[in-house]
Amino acid sequence: MSLIFVFGCSNTSETEKYTIGFSQTGISDEWRKSMNQAMEIQAGFYPELELKILDSEDDIDNQLKDIEQLISEKIDILIVSPIKSKPITPIVEKAFKSGIPVLVVDRKTEGDNYTAFLGGDNYEVGTNAANYLASLTNENKRVIEIKGLAGSSPALERSLGFNDIINATKNLEVVKAIEGNWESYSIKDSLRDVLESIKDIDYIFVHNDRMALGAWEVVREKKLQDHIRIIGVDGLNGPNGGIQLVKEGKLLATILYPTGGDEAIQLALKILNGERVAKNNILSTTVIDSRNADIMNKQFDKIYQQQQDIDYQRIKIGKQEKRYTTQKQTLQLLLALLIISIILGAYSIYSGYNIRKKKRELELRNSKITIQRNQIKKIAEEVKISNEAKVNFFTGLSHEFKTPITLILSSTESLTDNKVIRDNKLLSEVGLIYNNSKRLLRLINQLLDFRKIEDRKFILKASKTNLYQFSYLIFNDFKREAQKRSINFTISTNNEDLSVFIDRNLMDKVYFNLLSNAFKFTPNNGVISIDIQDDFDSNFVKIHFKDSGIGIPKKEIDKVFQAFFQGSNNNKTSSGIGLHLSKEFIELHKGSIEVISKHGTEFVITLYKDNVHLDSDEIIYEADVVDSSLLSSHLDYEDDSVTESLVLNDEDHYSVLIIEDNLDLVKYLRGKLSLEYSVHVSDGTDAVEKALELIPDIILCDVSLPEKSGFDICEILKKDLRTSHIPIIILTALNNKESYIKGLESGADLFLTKPFSFSILAQSIKTLIYNREKLRYYFVNNVHNIDASGNFGSMEQEFISMLNKIIDNNMDNSKFSVENLANDLNISRIQLYRKMKAIMGVNVSDYIQNIRLEKAKNMLLNTPLTISEIAYATGFSSPNYFSTSFKNKYDKSPKSFRA
Template sequence: MYQFLKNILMLFLASLILVSCKQKQGDKIKVGFSQAMTTDDWRKQMNISIKVEASLRPEVDLTIKDADNNVQNQIEDIEKFIADKVDVIIVSPIQSKPLTAVVEKSIKAGIPVLVVDRKIDGENYSAYLGADNIEIGRIAARYIISNSKGSGKIIEITGASGSSPAYERSLGFNQIIAKNNRFEINGTIHGDWEKESVKAPLKTILEQNPDIEYIFAHNDRMALSAWETAKTQGLEKKIKFLSVDGLNTVNGGIELVKSDVLDGTILYPTGGNEALKLALKMYNKEPISKNNILNTIVIDQNNAEIIENQMDKVDQQQAVIESQQRAIKVQEGEYASQNNLVRLLSFFLMIILSLTIYSIYSTISISRKKKQLENINQTVIYQNHEIQEMAKIAEKSNEAKLNFFTGLSHEFKTPITLIMSYVESLIENEKIKGTALIDEVKLIHKNSNRLLRLINQLLDFRKIEEQKFTLRASNTKIYDFTNEVMTNFKGEASRRNINFQLICKNKSMELFIDRGLMDKVYFNLLSNAFKFTPDNGKITISITENQDNTIKISFKDSGIGIPENELSNVFNPFFRASNNNKNSSGIGLHLSKEFVLLHHGTIELKSKQGSEFIITLLKGSSHLQPSEIIHKAENLNVTPNLITDYLDIEPDFSQLNVSSQLEKHSLLIIEDNIDLVTFLKAKLSNEYVINISDGSDAIEIAMEIVPDIIICDINLADKDGYEISKELKKDLRTSHIPIIILTAQSNKESVLKGLQSGVDQYLTKPFSLSILKQSISSLLFNREKLRYYYTNNIYRIEPESKFGNQEQSFITKMNDIIKFNVENPKFSVEDLADKLSISRVQLYRKVKAIIGINISDHINNVKLEKAAELLKSNEMNISEIAYSLGFSSPNYFSTAFKNKFGISPKEYKSSN
């Protein structure tokens, strides 16, 4: 309804505007006036008079263009009038000859031309309006002859060269002067209608002929300039001045006559109002004369005041007329507004009447439709609710499937770990080496690696979907990196006689890449290349530098290629080409593209006689965020690397060999997978005392036995490995124990959560047994360094020290309790354990683990340190000190003191 009303209203307003425009503009007579210039008062008066006349004629649309005394500008103005197809053109020419052609062009276009003031060459114009300039020249000559009483010498100052008024006035003037022998023109100055063109030449003539009687100037301005020049030589009273124009303005001819500057001035009427009247007659095709002459008169002292009064009255009348015209325009505007308002109100009345009828009909119709819409709305609401419920169910189902899919992929890693670890053991077994069985074992190892890569691809796909990947780029020599990856495929290339080569001119070229992610990209591209390249084929990797600060890495093969119409779908997940009859997950290339995009690079595919994948990466690190860059010194092996984690690496344990100690270190394995527990126990029992927990009683067992090191899984039945690690690290009894986490979760969040739980090492499945052994040995070695620190600084531990964390707090508290009770002979180890809120056995094991000695020896060391302080103070004798510190006898005290400090108490006291 509202839209209907709006459309009607807009249509009505548009029609009103259109009708108004037609009324205002449709019957207008377009008159174009090309004015030569407006630098002088005469032409300004002309413009005013033609505008006043136009204001009296509402049917006239007058346009005035000022050529600014430039002939080319005037030609362009007239050309514009012709192009706009005006009805009549009025021209006041600057010069005659240059404007002839354009005036003739207008006549040919059917537009009549009225020439005013000045003529053009020839007679090819519609009409001329202006004073008779030849007659004006003659009038000036006759006036001088009739009023001359002196020498009869005359100077003539003409207008601009090429101007028809200047030529004609001079012609008429000379005709009369030549007939009278008493008069002589002693000099002619060719001015340009302006004052400055007169002064210099007139001064020269007056210096040569000071007895000049008359100066005739073609306009008032040049006459005034001549009078000013004569005045500089004292001749203004002697010479009489006659001019043309007779303007009633400041410094106009009439004012100059009244002020005795000029002897007289010849009225040259502007004819502005007559010009417009004549132009309208031309438009209406009324009969007119070719030449229309304006009347003129000589203004001198006899009639100057009368003519001035008449012109003033004319100006006043013109002012009144202009005021009345403005009032009329206001009234017309008000009338037009009221007329439109009446029309609009009438239209609205019609609309209201129509809408009243329509509303009665609509009320009945709407009530019916309302009921229908209510029923439809209820149905839509119910269906929308059902859709939302179905969407929630689908979302939960999808999330459950993804979680199952991810969890299952994680579960695959534990059996793969067992398979690969046992296979590694078999490969290293001397009995198998050199037999035919070794090839089968290596084949198992190879396919286990392949299965692991597929599982990792599935997990990477889920992480890509959840946007959990973070770039960890480091500065890498791309040639060495590429060559390192190629070693994994050279055996396959050799077996199938495939020409597998790397082309790179600059082997020291460096790029910032995430080695782990780019390694996966390489493996995907090379695996596809070997899969689809036939035997005796060719696979080439090319690395080239470009001038746009990029590096292109090309993987080209001579395989079956990909159909051209399918190239755009290659990087879509789960896509398989129509010519691909091999097993494929369809996510490898999708992951490769995502990993390249993480590097802010691009990957594209060309397929002509095989396939060519081109990776383009930016040089330098300016395109990376600071958080995406890591330094070489950082450990890049937090997550397993498919290239290095499964090589036959045997670490050197010569410096960290803890199994050679007399007492084996105790190891607690917290794992609910029986096969993995059996494997670890079999591989580590020769070096460590193994204790087992499935996780349900892990904390209780750790508290009871206080092991030297703990290996813990994440996914356990009762508590996960993070919770167990956090509780053990918070408890004073077990906070010192190093913990290694074994898990299939390798994402950044899982690693960070593990470190926040206080774990000391994070290894992902499948892990290398060699790396696990190395990690255990390294942690125990670090624990030995910590023990050395505490042993040598046991009495200088400061609360603000950052070394040792909970161990530092424990030792500080324990030392404070011992020092407070150092002179209490009844203070025992049981008392110390009670004050520390732990059992005697736990206290013994913790102190032994941290500082390497039993608690009794530690208490004695504290007492002996106190004894040394007392001996220095020299306030007590040796026996008093021995008994005050709880030693059974002075002799036992002396023996213990000498064992610790190397000298007897007596010698120590005398030396201090």
């Protein structure tokens, strides 16, 4: 109870706090600074007030943002000094209608939706200025008016009041009006032009003292200060204030326009306290000229000094209050601590015995828990090792399935491609073998995909794809099944030209899973449809897979995408992971899939239409034509159109080295490739040696080999100068990101996963050889432009550059031979011959002689040496041999060529 009393007393003196938010136009001028200072001093007298001033920097957009911020902070009252009336009106009305009282100061808005207005009467300011001028003379006088910022209420009202009096006075005439932005620089050029064009100006009325000072500077510059008198507005005290300018004689007079800073705080406090206030609160104005400037100056100084004294006293009182509060809180804290220490002392004596007793019990219990934890940890580690071994065995076994499936698929494909089978029944049986092999492959891949999904090892490889064409290819795969069972199977879309970014491999698996389920659970004579709906008003497309099958029980709808789930009405064999994988694949695309079951089942896939939702490493670029050989279960057919320009040499067929330890696969590939290529085989134990010996045109290499892996062999051959030019195709059952990256790092030119289509392999071989031919053409035609620092960037370029350098260093050596060149390159003569033949397609001796003749041709054109001297300088044994060789190459003798 004592504690409650002590701390309860500290809260009784708290009063309600208020926050005043003030949106100021800007604080760059002294008038605005004076207003802010007066508000801060006045607010300091009331501890319950917190004043928050935001500077809009004379930018209307900034002021709109500032007021939005103050509204969002839920201030208690809003004070606004508008930059411009019209743009600020809606946001002021918004604050007022949201329940925040609004006090508009200095400048008005265009509406009446505010609590109160406080400020000088700008119309009266204009009339005071005009009446003052009228009182000075009875003669006709010419006046220039310099206005404030266009669109601000002070500028409009001051001008209106001034001109109303001028128009009613016969001896005054406004001959020109100039618009400024309240700053002196804004009117100087315009005033200079007016004074140049209009003579005999008597007075200038300026809407504020800052522009009035700028006007005086222009008048002085024109040496008219004795003829033109200036009246300003504001009447601030201090340096460059209106009162000081009047005292110095720069201004004839200034109209006092009070800032109203302290009045604004007092009026805001009345509103917060619920007092009734007038809608319009007008501050009085007066004329300050040489007669009362000194008095006004002293009065303002005295007021300022009093405000300073009050502020100083207020600070001292605040320090005393803070000290008193601190001492009071310290005393209360000490009293509370004393009471707590007495209670804790008594409690500690009582609980000491119990603690020692429980400590012993906890030590015994902790010892038992530690023993049990170590046992559980050991068992968990054993389970983890056992489980990992089982999973690795399962994964390895699944990979092993792929090679025999490849042989089955390729063999059945060959039977139909070569038209060996003519019996329709037998052809049907072969088709059955093929289709079931593909189905077995899909099941194995699905199991492997499940593990990769669980390990989060899938990386999306999305490419731009025509969605309808992609869907139609898969639709064709199921047409035969639909016809056989009299199922009405249809596909439709409202946009056949729609392209989306999808991973075709993963999306094919999604389609296959959904359609397989539809056909599995739809009875004969049923209905299955694929409907692609492009939502033209959004960035999404929906794909509907609908069937008239047995449906899904309502209570099990939420479980269909769980791994290994099987419906209670499902009496068919199923792995239970197809829909789970489909959902994971769709979510990899940042899409969604939902299921509806009414009179059958409907799956709805929602995908994005563009690629902004994908990361850059999830996008690949490939042709938009979907390759049916990769998506369908039909047999593949080879397309030779790509390489029709590649003509094989019948005398010297291209050679292929197959590095594979599976004898069945080697037998199959050798049988297929030997029709077009010279085929050599290695089981992997002598792969590198055989490649160095043969220097083949292309290498096919498996990854899993007895001694070195295919990646290691590829890396060795690509880093060896003798074999770096040979294209290498990696064949593997591994289909994951890590294997792809490792294959690329080893330098492989192509990465084919098992099971692969032979037609794709054959086409890939032809394409790589074709590209090698193009590379050879490049080297042959750029042999004299190749250097080690070129942009081509391959080992072949480095090889040719080294070759040219050795030949150039031995240019004048007539005994320099192919054997010398091979020794300098540290390779054998036969390897040099095969390397040059593969890269350049020319004989080494001919290549050396071509270099010598090219050098000689340049010397004939650019040096005064004799033909004999050039012959010996380029390594020819005699001038006659040089002349004969030169004429054979260029159809002119050296002498004729030089002439």
